[in-house]
Amino acid sequence: xxxxxxxxxxxxxxxxxxxxxxxxxxxxxxxxxxxxxxxxxxxxxxxxxxxxxxxxxxxxxxxxxxxxxxxxxxxxxxxxxxxxxxxxxxxxxxxxxxxxxxxxxxxxxxxxxxxxxxxxxxxxxxxxxxxxxxxxxxxxxxxxxxxxxxxxxxxxxxxxxxxxxxxxxxxxxxxxxxxxxxxxxxxxxxxxxxxxxxxxxxxxxxxxxxxxxxxxxxxxxxxxxxxxxxxxxxxxxxxxxxxxxxxxxxxxxxxxxxx
Numbered sequence: 001x002x003x004x005x006x007x008x009x010x011x012x013x014x015x016x017x018x019x020x021x022x023x024x025x026x027x028x029x030x031x032x033x034x035x036x037x038x039x040x041x042x043x044x045x046x047x048x049x050x051x052x053x054x055x056x057x058x059x060x061x062x063x064x065x066x067x068x069x070x071x072x073x074x075x076x077x078x079x080x081x082x083x084x085x086x087x088x089x090x091x092x093x094x095x096x097x098x099x100x101x102x103x104x105x106x107x108x109x110x111x112x113x114x115x116x117x118x119x120x121x122x123x124x125x126x127x128x129x130x131x132x133x134x135x136x137x138x139x140x141x142x143x144x145x146x147x148x149x150x151x152x153x154x155x156x157x158x159x160x161x162x163x164x165x166x167x168x169x170x171x172x173x174x175x176x177x178x179x180x181x182x183x184x185x186x187x188x189x190x191x192x193x194x195x196x197x198x199x200x201x202x203x204x205x206x207x208x209x210x211x212x213x214x215x216x217x218x219x220x221x222x223x224x225x226x227x228x229x230x231x232x233x234x235x236x237x238x239x240x241x242x243x244x245x246x247x248x249x250x251x252x253x254x255x256x257x258x259x
Contacts, residue, residue, distance in 0.1 A: 003033045008040035010049050017053030020205050022075050022107075022215055024054020032060045038067040043091045046071040046098070057082060066090040068129075072099040076107040085116040088125040095129025095157060096147070099137070103161070103192070104205050106136040106216045115155065118147040125149045126157035126179070133183070133191065135161040135222060139169060146173040154179035154245065160188070162222060164230040175241040181250050182228020192223035 004011040011034050016025025029048070038045035046068040048057065056078040062069035065087040070079065084096045096115050099105055110128060119125025127147035130137055144155030154176035156166055160183040171177040182188065191197060201207050207219045230250045237243040237257045244250060 001031050003035075004047070005033070005036050006039065007037045009038060009045040011037045011047050013049040013051075014055055015051040016055055017074070017076075019053045019075055019104075021211060022053045022205075024076060025052050027055040029055065029057045030059050033063075034060065034069070035063045035065065037065045038090075042066040043094075044071070047087075050074065050077060053077075056080070062087060062096075064089075068094050068096060068098045070097045072097065072108065073102070073105065074108075075105055078109050078111070079113060080109070080111045082113045083116070084113060084118070084127070088119045090120070092123035092125065093131075094124070095126040095153075097127075098129045098131065099134050101132040101134070102200050103133045103135050103197070103222055104201055104207050104212075104219075105134060106207075106212075106219060108136075109138045109140065110142060111138075111140045112142065114143045114145065115147040116143075116145040118155075119149050123149060124152045126153040127155045128157070129153070130156075130158045130161050130164060130180075133160045133188075134158075135163050136216060136219070137161075137164045139164070139166045141167075142169045144169060144171045144174055144177070147171075148174035148176045148179075148241070150175040152179070158182070158230060158246070160228075162225050162228050162230065163218075166230070166232045166235060168234045169236075171235065171237045171239075171243070173239060174237070175239075176245050177235065177237045177241070177243040178232060178250070179245045181230060181246040184228060185226050188228070189223065189226060
């Protein structure tokens with residue numbers, strides 16, 4: 001029930017839980033208003049920085065933020081029943097929620113949120129942005145309204161990941177519903193085995209052994225998936241644009257488009 005308003009950079013930073021276990025933090029951010037942030041640092045200064053495992057962000061309103069509403073770094077977060085509007089208004093290559101460059105950030109769920117009036121159009125802004133190899137995310141039951149930049153990014157933007165599920169969402173006033181896809185072939189496999197990613201996937205956590213292989217079945221084979229596949233199912237797209245722009249390997253099943 002708090003109001004966080006008028007910050008020069010990020011308003012909140014929350015860290016909790018154990019990613020190695022993975023063990024949830026037990027933290028719940030509920031019924032707050034976060035707005036008018038990133039006034040001096042206008043890029044990569046979200047309303048909320050969220051790290052660790054298992055924190056829940058629910059029933060909150062993020063608005064009028066020059067950067068992202070949220071930037072995530074971790075596992076098993078629940079982002080649900082929030083209203084996000086007028087964010088990413090002076091930043092590019094970002095989303096209302098942004099998560100970046102670590103394939104072990106598994107198990108995050110984005111459900112029943114409204115993403116509305118995102119970005120300033122034409123510079124790479126999305127409602128939800130999965131950047132560089134982010135995999136195993138679930139986007140369910142969201143409303144994306146004017147949440148696509150109209151040129152490059154859709155309401156949901158994927159860059160390089162696998163096994164993301166985009167299910168039962170509604171896209172209105174979006175030039176693109178979902179954009180992007182997975183890195184193909186050598187770019188994926190070489191990256192997953194270089195020094196940087198061996199630290200992320202074997203040292204910070206270990207996706208090749210329990211408890212990760214138990215909590216996230218099949219994660220141990222992510223590095224071997226040369227051909228990227230993400231799943232779109234039961235989505236509704238209304239308007240003159242396109243539901244999907246990106247990799248042909250993204251699988252569409254039972255999606256509807258209405259002009």
